[in-house]
Amino acid sequence: MVSGESGLKSYKVVTHGCQMNVHDSERLSGLLEDAGYVKAGPDGDPDLVVFNTCAVRENADNKLYGNLGQLAPAKSRHQGMQIAVGGCLAQKDRETIVKRAPWVDVVFGTHNIGHLPALLERAAVERRAQVEILESLETFPSTLPTRRESAYAAWVAISVGCNNTCTFCIVPALRGKEEDRRPGDVLAEIEALVDEGVIEVTLLGQNVNAYGSDLGDREAFSKLLRAAGQIEGLERIRFTSPHPRDFTDDVIAAMAETPSVMHQLHMPLQSGSDRVLKAMRRSYRQERFLGIIRKVREAMPDAAISTDIIVGFPGETEEDFEETMHVVREARFTNAFTFQYSKRPGTPAAEMEDQVPKEVVQARYDRLIALQEEISWDENKKQVGRTLEVLVAEGEGKKDDRTQRLSGRAPDNRLVHFTKPEEPVRPGDMVTVEITYAAPHHLLAEGPALAVRRTRAGDAWEKRQAEPAGKPAGVMLGLPKIGAPAELPLAAPAGGACCGD
Structure with missing residues (x-):
């Protein structure tokens, strides 16, 4: 399994889904480079392809198996090539992946990404697929080697897992219950990144402002924002994704009073209808949501606020949809991640009656897109002259x-x-x-x-460019790609982590 003049095995990581997956892929790349692999170039077949998958949307399965099918000929002509599948879909489908694509060598879950190099070696020696799915986290991913894709902006995970039970979301079942990192560990990672040249960090969690729930401190997140703001050389702090239920006044105050915390907020709405929110098991209502928006704008009039919205949740009526349109008009989001409801097996919503017909969902989706497009343009016009x-x-x-x-x-x-x-x-x-x-x-x-x-940060980027091609990197640096999937008309620069809490 030799690729290129270096004589080292080459790898490619393909990432689907949310920011948490993007960050996990940085860990996977770091593990592989620590094990002696080098990142593959644009030409030829890599020795290893790793798919880090998502299970949130309905087409996730089709995307994975389509990609695996396209790789089958490459593997047949490239002796020793290996294929690994990890992430949320691997956690869900497990042995099914190997049954549908028997040319896959390794299937691993969300809780054991650190085992990938050993699983690859075992698959090569035993000449059979290795499927290893753990039910709980063994090691917090931050302890693993990392190949960061950006010299100036970095993800920093402050928690993993989610304690919510939204009826449309399968992620908590796949990522597990929330586990928080110690504040000292988070701050130490940020300080190390700043020493390497990073000037922007995004604090990351499935429900980022619930941070502290297993530390016994309800204000832990706002304290973390303030503490990070004291790190010399760190110019921009962002976070994603909060939940309206846990978004408290102390967080708004920390955002407004900490100069390096950016006045940008992603606040997932999902629906403007109280009835639908109850069916979704979202523990806030329209009045609470709009109250948060008002408080944020009172404290930070220049704040840019984005959101997630699901159109066509089971049982959604025209009146329910109009409530969503009302919130969009009132909140005046800078942009929105707008999704058509996608039935996911294993979620309570998939078994609900009154699934909304596809043509009705599409018509509502188009109306919402048109409204948000108009608002986004109006809000951006206010920036002219600034x-x-x-x-x-x-x-x-x-x-x-x-x-x-x-x-x-x-x-x-x-x-x-x-x-x-x-x-x-x-x-x-x-x-x-x-x-x-x-x-x-x-x-x-x-x-x-x-x-x-x-x-x-520019110096760090320049230093990276001067490194010899094919040299294994410790911490590499690019702006984390934050946004809705490419096919969505309302792609936003910042969005919800995984399930869009």
């Missing part, structure tokens, strides 16, 4: 090469395309620009840059 400091990103602007522009994120996480400055600018550097145009999903700064600030 001066913003943009964190230059890598790979955010698909047209940058053709348009002589660069792209990055404003403090509130809006995507900004701007004219390339005359002086050299690197991903991770900061550029101050004036916004001249707004579209529903991005801002444009057509004039010359007002200022360029070279940063330690």
